[in-house]
Amino acid sequence: MTAPSSSLPALRLKPKANARAIRHGAPWVYDNELVLDRRSKAIPAGSVAVLLDDERNELGLVAVNTASRIVGRILDRDTSAVIDQAWFAARLRRALDMRERLYDAPFYRLVHAEADGLPGVVIDRFGDIAVVQPNAAWADQRIEELAAALRDVTGVTTVIKNASGRARSLEGLDEESVVLSGTMPSGPVPVPMNGATYMADLEGGQKTGLFFDQRPNHAFAARLSKGARVLDVFSHVGGFSLAALAAGADYALAVDGSDPALALATQGAEATGVAGKFETRKGDAFDVLTKLGDEGAQFDVVICDPPAFAPSKPALEAGLRAYERIARLAAPLVADGGYLGLCSCSHAADLGKFRTSSTRGIGRAGRSGQLIHTGAAGPDHPLLPQLAETGYLKALFYRL
16 A cells, blocks of 8 residues: 555656646656656655655656656546555546446456556456556556456456566566466457457467457458458458458458467457458568569458557658558559558557558559548547557558
8 A cells, every 4th residue: 555645755847847748637757857866766666656846836646667768657646645456446447437338248458558547557358357467667566456456346357467568678577477366268268349259369469469459440441341352461360351251251361470370360260150261371471462462462452450660769760661661562452442451550650650651652552542541449448638659559541
């Protein structure tokens, strides 16, 4: 339990720091905005402190990690709040209420970090199983309280801590994933979504095992796919291809560099009842796109959903060139009047830059198109307006 603010350490903003941004909802305080003297630097990572402006007015409670560029993460505007299991439960109830209004089945992102008032915490729900990524030191230290609140509020019986990912390394955290309660499922977990059944590997899969964020974009692509031949590049466990087949596509080819992901996609096709229309091809996406072009292959719908090519600002220019190249290689594979979907999960590449690169790549392929739809993550991945990183996902759909 964290004591009231009177006994907590304090962090103070520099005179030129933007205290107004914090008051208006900005959730992060960077190292260059703070007076970091010997006392404040000695605050243990994961501790809770009171954030003060330069005139020593209280702004709220922050989780501290002086080893990170993000030294302070806003936990509560009320400096008398106690960060305990009851506090976690209140945040979780608020998050759960919205998801239960949005979704008929308990398969969704339950907590989307800062946007749900739990900085650095991601929780994905798979029925009675929850996978938690505590990507900040404060949450990692309080994982038992968080897990107990999670069980009480949602009724899940299994809670898995997933410690993979770049964010934890930036916080100086370990990579040890553990089962906090219940038992690890013995195999992939079936997840119903958009009329298809996906197989999520909660133990060894990417991130928490499945990408719920693309759900509305899968649905939009599926609407274009009735009676169509579909190419799903960077398919992971068959996100776009299985939704398209469930909606009446005639055929889908899933391309990925991972044998385990393609095996899960095949299992998903079987569970969905569309295995006879589904094929996979393992390989580097750029190479496979080039070979398909050489073969003269044509598809009615082509979707490319790559990993983050621009995960940070230093990688932005190279990432934009990669997005342009993907569009250039994919566009010739789209039949006249067909559809091309291009996605980016790079928060460093904003929508305008990504759209420019994608459109340029289509033009370099000798094609032209109408931009018919711009998609984002589903509402279980709410965007915090003061934090651009929470709006990372972009999906562009062109008719060529």
